[in-house]
Amino acid sequence: MADTITLLIEPLPADADVSRLEATFHEVDETAPALRVGELSTQRGDGIFETIGVVDGHAQETRPHLDRLRNSARICELPEPNLPQWEAAIARAVAALPPTGEFALKLVLSRGVEHGPAPTAWLHATRAADFGAARERGIRVVTLDRGYARGTAERAPWLLMGAKTLSYAVNMAALREAKRRGADDAIFLTSDGYVMEGPTSSVILRHGDVWSTPAPSGAILHGTTQLSLFEHLATTGRDTEYRDIPVHDLLTADAAWLVSSVRLAAGVVELDGSPMPYDAEETRELNAYLLSPRD
The missing domain is CATH 3.20.10.10 (D-amino Acid Aminotransferase, subunit A, domain 2)
Known part of the structure; x- marks a missing residue:
């Protein structure tokens, strides 16, 4: 098991069918290119995020973090995130991490590429610093x-x-x-x-x-x-x-x-x-x- 994992997520509408969630995200090498130059998260910081602590294979307070992600999306007039989709992506990431130790798992939802058709989303987990x-x-x-x-x-x-x-x-x-x-x-x-x-x-x-x-x-x-x-x-x-x-x-x-x-x-x-x-x-x-x- 690796100490890091990155998933790119194809954001679903909040009311979308969630029967095939696995098909909406895929793992990428953290060293591989993943975002386009026109991505507004990097150009303008136009997006939202959450950071979840993972302790010994358990993502802490997933739902409160996702509820806050949804609230941030409303404030920023971003599409409402599909919470079951994000829960499935979090579970997939946690399962790929070592079962012991502390990790930081970041969720990002961006407005996407300028003039693009859809938002951009991803998840990245890495071992936490020693606090x-x-x-x-x-x-x-x-x-x-x-x-x-x-x-x-x-x-x-x-x-x-x-x-x-x-x-x-x-x-x-x-x-x-x-x-x-x-x-x-x-x-x-x-x-x-x-x-x-x-x-x-x-x-x-x-x-x-x-x-x-x-x-x-x-x-x-x-x-x-x-x-x-x-x-x-x-x-x-x-x-x-x-x-x-x-x-x-x-x-x-x-x-x-x-x-x-x-x-x-x-x-x-x-x-x-x-x-x-x-x-x-x-x-x-x-x-x-x-x-x-x-x-």
């Missing part, structure tokens, strides 16, 4: 102004702030800026001082016994890992809440985490150069849950 140090020892984080005030997404929906688009240049620039400042990651703030999210993660805080995350809005991508953790916390008797979080509450938290599908839960040990309380035992418990099979 053991981030999970065990935590990460240093800086806050960065996202440049938008609260309510911008509602006033300007064409900014596509609630969609997981391929236009990630700003997010990657934020990570580079964090590293220039001696940190590992960043947390975006609104221009009027409220917590949003990380460039590739969701923010979770704990004050006393209450766990909180920024209230869902059109400006924040609702994280699948954050949702799963809140379900876990609720079933284990802990209080959770969605609310507007001013930056002061970030600074005074008893603990804070950035959570995502592949790195999982990374505790914040330093914020803007100042130490943050870090709960190693609680972080291990969160990651033990996130590494368990989850649908």
